[in-house]
Amino acid sequence: MIESTYPEKASANKAGLCQTDGANTADPIDVYVCTNIDCKNRGAAQILKELSELAQITTGESIAVKPYMCFSACNIGPNVVIPAKRCWLSGVRPSDVGPIVGYLEGGSDLPHLREQNEPDLEEMIFAIIDAGLIPE
Numbered sequence: 001m002i003e004s005t006y007p008e009k010a011s012a013n014k015a016g017l018c019q020t021d022g023a024n025t026a027d028p029i030d031v032y033v034c035t036n037i038d039c040k041n042r043g044a045a046q047i048l049k050e051l052s053e054l055a056q057i058t059t060g061e062s063i064a065v066k067p068y069m070c071f072s073a074c075n076i077g078p079n080v081v082i083p084a085k086r087c088w089l090s091g092v093r094p095s096d097v098g099p100i101v102g103y104l105e106g107g108s109d110l111p112h113l114r115e116q117n118e119p120d121l122e123e124m125i126f127a128i129i130d131a132g133l134i135p136e
């Protein structure tokens with residue numbers, strides 16, 4: 001059996017609702033940015049770069065921004081997933097980078113970045129992550 005890195009929060013949290021409380025961990029909060037072809041064609045590389053830089057500047061080591069292979073939500077990317085907060089953000093633009101870091105620091109939720117999300121797909125994304133299928 002594969003142990004999940006993340007606590008079992010899926011059943012305790014409604015689909016489509018990002019948590020605004022802390023991740024309750026001393027470990028960095030992982031933030032995954034899909035960098036596969038469709039998301040890449042919509043600017044994912046720039047989002048990954050800017051999110052990494054801003055997170056480093058504003059939070060130091062407390063946020064770890066990493067590339068991800070594909071969340072199977074290719075038509076609504078670029079996609080960003082924050083497993084510890086059960087948060088999937090879609091249609092992310094460079095102008096969203098600042099608000100995402102603000103959210104990670106305890107700021108406001110970002111419902112406009114979940115308008116396109118499909119609940120079934122969201123459930124699948126977190127099930128895959130909970131199963132341990134995440135990059136090291």
Ligand code: FES
Nearest residue numbers: 034036039071074
């Ligand atoms: S290409 Fe980004 S979710 Fe598939």
